[in-house]
Amino acid sequence: MVHQIKMSIYHKHMIMMTKTKSSPVLGLLILGLLVGLLDYDYIEAIVEPDYPFLPFEIQTTHFPPDFYFGTAIAAYQVEGAYNKSGKGPSIWDTFTHEHPERIVDGSNGDVAVDFYNKYREDIRLMSNELGMNAFRFSISWPRVIPSGRVSEGVNEEGIAFYNRVIDEARMNGLEPFVTIFHWDVPQALEDKYGGFLSPRIVSDYKDFAELCFERFGDRVKHWITLNEPYEFSMGGYEAGNSAPGRCSHWVNRACTDGDSSTEPYIVGHHLILCHAEAVRLYRRKPWTSGSIGKIGITLDVTWFLPLTNSLDDIEAAHRSIDFKFGWFMDPINYGQYPLSMRTLVGARLPEFTWEQKQIVKNSYDFIGINSYTSTYASSNFTPDPFPTHIRASTDPRVSLTYYKNGNPIGEQGTPDWLFVYPKGILDILTYTKHTYKDPLIYITENGIGDAVNLTRQETIKDKWRIDYHGGHLYYLRRAICEYKVRVKGYFVWTLTDNLEWANGFSVRMGLYSVDRSSKELTRTPKGSAERFHYFLMKRDRQGNGGVAPIPLEDTCYIPIPIRPPPPVVAANGTKVAHDEL
16 A cells, blocks of 8 residues: 555655754755655655545554543633632733733633532543543642742642542543643742743742652652643743733734743743753652653644645745744754754754753653644745844744645634644654654644534534544554554543633533533533544453453554545635545
C-alpha cells in the first residue's frame, strides 16, 4: 500500500532541516535533489490532504493493552466555587469580572459547571458510563496557595479538595494525570510583580510544584508541568484576548498595557524555566511510592502544510512549526530556541545562560500533545506598512490559510479556527518522533465543538463529534502501528461542555451537555458519549476487556473498516470529493 511506504517530501524535508539546522542551505539543496527525482503529480498526491473520514468502528483491541483512554479538564473551566473554601482570585477571575465584554457571551467561571461540588458524579461518568481508565485535571494554584507564595500560607481546604478528587478517581479505576499549571495565575502574583513577566515567578512556581509533589505524589504518577505555554503567552500577551489581557494597543484597542513584540517571548522564557525547575526538583526526590512517576509538559500543536510545493512554502510551513511547537520543544530537548526564531526575532528573544541550558535540555519524561486542527502555510507574507508595528505572530513571516484553490482543508467546526483534518495528528506524531529523539507521547487533548446550526436532536445525536474522534483515532493507531510512534494515551477534550476561555459557554466541546438553566446543572450524554461507552466498556481497567492481552504487533494486524470520506463544501457551495481536491 502507498500509505505504508511513503513519507511526504515535505515531511522528509522537515526532518532533514532539523538535522541540518546549522546549515539550512544544505537542507534546501537536499530537498531540491529530491524534488528533481520526482514528478509533480506524485509530489502533489503526497502533500494534498489525504484521509478517510471514518465511522467510529475502531475497537479497543486496535490499541495496546496498557493504553490510557481518558478525558481532560482544567480547573478554571469547570470547578466554579471561585471564592469558596479559602480560594484566592486568579487572573481569569479578574479578567472575566472586569472585562465581560472580552468574553463572547459575557460569562465567567464563578460557577462554571460546578465540578467542585459535582466531582464525584463526573468521575463516575468517566468510569462507569464511559469506561475510561485515566483522568487528566489541573490543580488551581490560587485554590491551594491563595497568595501564590507557599511562604505566605497554604490553604488546607484546597489541598483536601484535590485529595478527594485524586482518591475518588483512583477508587473508580482512573489513573490521575495532573497538570500543575493550566493558566490560572494567582492574581496576587500578578499584582505583586507582573506574574510571568517577572523571573520571580520561577521560584514561586517551583514552590507550588513542590507542594503538589509532597501532598499528592504518593498517588499521582503522571505530572504535567504546564498546559499549552504557547497559547498562554500569545493569547495573554500578544493578542490580548486571554488573561491577563495584555498586548500592544495597536493590536487590540482593548489592551491598555503590553508589548506584543517582546512580552510573549519573555513569558514563554519564564514558563520554560519554571518547567525545567519543576522537572529537576521532581527527579531529585522520591515523591512516589512504588514505581517511579513520570513528568512532562503539554504543548498544543497545529500541523502546517505548505500551500504549494514551492521551496518557499515548504520553508514557511517549517517556520510555522518552529514558532509554535519548536519554541518549547527545542529548548527542552537541545537547550536553545530554533534557529529560525533566533534569526528572525533577534534581540527580542531572551537567551538561556549556560547554567540554564543544562537544566532545560532533556527536561521531560514524556510529551503531551494537544491536537485539534491543521492549516496551510504560505510564504506570501505582507509585512505591516508601519515599521513600528512588530508583533510575535508575524515574526515567522508566514501567511496562514485554511483554504487552497477555494477549498477548505476540511469541514469547519467550532471554535471557528478548528477545521477537521484528522491526518494532521499522524503528521504531528511522526514529525515529533523523528525530530525530537522518539519521545514517549500522550495525546492530552483532542476534541471539537458542536456543529453550528443544528437542532437539539442533532446536537445530542452528535454524529459530527463521533466522526471527528473516529478519524483521529484511526490515524493515531496508524502512528503507533505503521510508524512505531510511542503513543501511550488519548484524552478527549472534554467531559462536559464548559467555559471555553474567551469563548465562554458559546462553544460546547463536551461528551455531555450541561443544562445551565437547571439548578442541578444536569449532564446529558451526547451520541459521542454513548459511542465511547460502546468503544471502551469492552475493556477492563487493565485495558484487555477481560480476555488475554493482545500483543501490540498483533493489534496492528486487526483490520479497520473504512468508508469513503464525505465531500467537502467548496467556496461556491458545491460539494467536492476529497480525491478531486
